[in-house]
Amino acid sequence: MKLNWKEGVIFLGFIALATILWYIHAMASVRTENVEVQVRYTGISTTIAFKDTLPSSITVEVRDAGQRLKTYFKEQPVITLNLAPLLDAPTGEVIVSEEKLRSSVTSILQGTSKLLAISPSTIRTSYYHLAQKVVPVRLITDVQPASEYQIVGQPMLEVDQVTLVGKPSDLDSIHEVTAFLAQTGIKDTVITAVPLTIPASVRAAEDSVNVRTIAERFTEKVFRLPIQAVNLPEGTNVRFFPSEVTVVVRCAMRHFTQVTENDLEVYCVIPDKMLNHLPVHVKKHDKAISSMRVSPSQVEYLLEQQ
Helix, strand or coil: CCCCCCHHHHHHHHHHHHHHHHHHHHHHCEEEEEEEEEEEEEECCCCCCEEEECCCCCEEEEEEEEHHHHHHHHCCEEEECCCHCCCCCEEEEEECCCHHHHHHHHCCCCCCCEEEEEEECCCCEEEEEEEEEEEEEEEEEEECCCCCCCECCCCEECCEEEEEEEEEHHHHHHHHCEEEEEEEEEECCCCEEEEEEECCEECCCEEEEEEEEEEEEEEEEEEECCCECCCCCCEEEEEEEEEEEEEEEEEEEEHHCCCCCHHEEEECCCCCCCCCEEEEEEEEECCCEEEEEEEEEEEEEEECCC
């Protein structure tokens, strides 16, 4: 027999109502569920090592109304175990009893929930203390400033050593750890947390170090300076061709006015035997000058007896 659309709607309505009534009954009825509880540990020194890995979770059997049990699956319950009182000897065994686990789990359950069982019922492992060693951190950098900027000095470690923890035999072969910093487009002072490269056989108190990089906008200043003679024999004069050279210096913009020609010394070293050309040297007397270039870089010269 063929149903008309009204009968179909009524039929579907009955199904929906039945489903709703079943869901309400299921949420109200009491039943048992296995719930995973996450375990967090505190009071563990970095020098402590465990023979077996501590479990990150335990499974508990809980009895309650379905609606209340549902809350345990929306957000995983967590208990915290302080192991410090169990780790006061150089070596020993850690035992978290069933009673302690039950007490910790019960404290986070709803008042209507009944705890039936815990798996594992106890947490048990042995522990021992590791050795420590302080080693320097070697910084490796690949740092590029933004256009029209320059890096001031070198990137600097805020802490240049780290404490490693491990077996003495593993620590003996480690003399340093490295940190690699790669940066581009630096325009200001930047502090970056750089991961440390730690051998797998040990662990470190810190897994990264802060590195400070300073960049400043630079400018250039041009000077026309005479060439001085160094190592000129007595009774001899020298003439350079040309007698003056152009020196272009680079410095931070904030140092532009303080850099003068007195901060530069241009000279050629007179050799013992005659050459066709001499290289031009420039010596700076101000740390604000970051780089220099001279033109021409070589000059001709003529020695004359007085």
